[in-house]
Amino acid sequence: MGILVFAFIISFITKLFLALAFIATAAVLVTVALDIFILYQGNKITGNRITGPRMSNGDDNLIGVWLKSTYPFKVGIDFIDELPAQFQIRDFKHQINLSPNHKHDFTYQLRPVKRGVYQFGDLQVLVTSFLKLVERRYTIEAQKDVAVYPSYLQMRQFEIMAISNKLTDIGIKKIRKIGHSSEFDQIKNYVPGDDYRHINWKATARRGDLMINNYIDEKSQHLYCIIDKSRVMKSPFDGLSLLDYAINATLALSNIALLKEDKAGLITMSDTEGNFVQSDRKPVHLNKILEVLYQEKTRYLELNSEQLYLSIRKKVKQRSLLVFFTNFESLSAMHRQLPYFKKINKFHLLLVVFFENTEVSSVLDMQTKNTEDIYFKTIAEQFVSEKKQIVKELNQHGITSLLTEPKNLTVNTINAYLRIKTSQRV
Numbered sequence: 001m002g003i004l005v006f007a008f009i010i011s012f013i014t015k016l017f018l019a020l021a022f023i024a025t026a027a028v029l030v031t032v033a034l035d036i037f038i039l040y041q042g043n044k045i046t047g048n049r050i051t052g053p054r055m056s057n058g059d060d061n062l063i064g065v066w067l068k069s070t071y072p073f074k075v076g077i078d079f080i081d082e083l084p085a086q087f088q089i090r091d092f093k094h095q096i097n098l099s100p101n102h103k104h105d106f107t108y109q110l111r112p113v114k115r116g117v118y119q120f121g122d123l124q125v126l127v128t129s130f131l132k133l134v135e136r137r138y139t140i141e142a143q144k145d146v147a148v149y150p151s152y153l154q155m156r157q158f159e160i161m162a163i164s165n166k167l168t169d170i171g172i173k174k175i176r177k178i179g180h181s182s183e184f185d186q187i188k189n190y191v192p193g194d195d196y197r198h199i200n201w202k203a204t205a206r207r208g209d210l211m212i213n214n215y216i217d218e219k220s221q222h223l224y225c226i227i228d229k230s231r232v233m234k235s236p237f238d239g240l241s242l243l244d245y246a247i248n249a250t251l252a253l254s255n256i257a258l259l260k261e262d263k264a265g266l267i268t269m270s271d272t273e274g275n276f277v278q279s280d281r282k283p284v285h286l287n288k289i290l291e292v293l294y295q296e297k298t299r300y301l302e303l304n305s306e307q308l309y310l311s312i313r314k315k316v317k318q319r320s321l322l323v324f325f326t327n328f329e330s331l332s333a334m335h336r337q338l339p340y341f342k343k344i345n346k347f348h349l350l351l352v353v354f355f356e357n358t359e360v361s362s363v364l365d366m367q368t369k370n371t372e373d374i375y376f377k378t379i380a381e382q383f384v385s386e387k388k389q390i391v392k393e394l395n396q397h398g399i400t401s402l403l404t405e406p407k408n409l410t411v412n413t414i415n416a417y418l419r420i421k422t423s424q425r426v
Helices: 002-039 152-163 201-207 242-259 285-295 305-315 331-347 358-363 371-396 406-423
Strands: 045-050 054-056 061-069 075-081 094-098 102-110 116-120 123-128 135-140 144-149 183-189 211-216 222-228 263-269 273-280 321-325 349-355 400-404
Touching (some): 045 135, 061 123, 144 285, 152 242, 152 406, 201 211, 222 242, 222 273, 242 321, 242 349, 242 406, 263 305, 305 331, 349 371, 349 406, 371 400, 400 406
Parallel strands (some): 222 263, 321 349, 349 400
Antiparallel strands (some): 075 094, 075 123, 116 144
């Protein structure tokens, strides 16, 4: 009898649990169906990505996104942007909650380190309701190709500083007006304080009043940026190649030169002749330089210094300031080009700009713990010493040089240009 009662109880409990399980399953299925129903009623999420027609290489570029919900309740959103493959970002996600009929705007930053065309994909939006049982995916078509140009943001930064006379804020020296140039401006009446040496006696005799010649600073000097695009400019620092550092500095320097009413030009060279842009200061000239710089690529052969000299002699007729962006890793590499530098410097003012190896320099601060550390530190000291020796030898041959860290290239190059312009050596 006891066994029958126990079996009945077990059977009853089993049926009860089965009934409860069935009810629970049915409730879950109904809830899931409800969640599907409320999420999939029409297209309730809209949005778009906002980008400019181009991005600035080596800078943080703002990308804007807006999303709008027309659901009658608050929804949770996981937003995924299909970023260009060049960034190699595979975990980009932005999580928000959107209230009914609410629009949400946000921005994020991208820093490209290579010029070219970047392909953005669609926007993937994953939506959940307050039940959080089902996730609906919206694919918002937003495919767009954006070109990455040389750093025009950096160029604009220096341009604003130049216009507002705030270049000293970043260590750039203003032009000091010394002496007088030979560029005549006008004849005007003499006022106390004017240089009496410039009195125009013929005009004074005609007018009966003391007249003086007025001069202005000499303008329209010629500046050419020469970019070495051989294999020595392939080395990367902080993601950017030395070629891209030189291209960004060229764009900023050309803009400053045009603001100073000089004429800016461009020469690129590797084992063969590259592009040549005649110096000019027309309003559209900077865009021409920008488009040429955008197309430049590194080649994998050595610089043909002889061809560079011949091209300069053939195409650059006026005495000019030549800012040559290149790199040397050894004295022997510099010695191979030195004879041509000396020839160029006879007809123009040559400024050779090359780079410190910051990774090697950082080894000098390393604490030595064993023989291997001592060896690496000794080799690093030799590399750093050799760079300084290159500067010394160039100066001994009357060639102006600038050794700079890649990150400070633009600032230091503009400084050097303004110092040379101040000294009126061109």
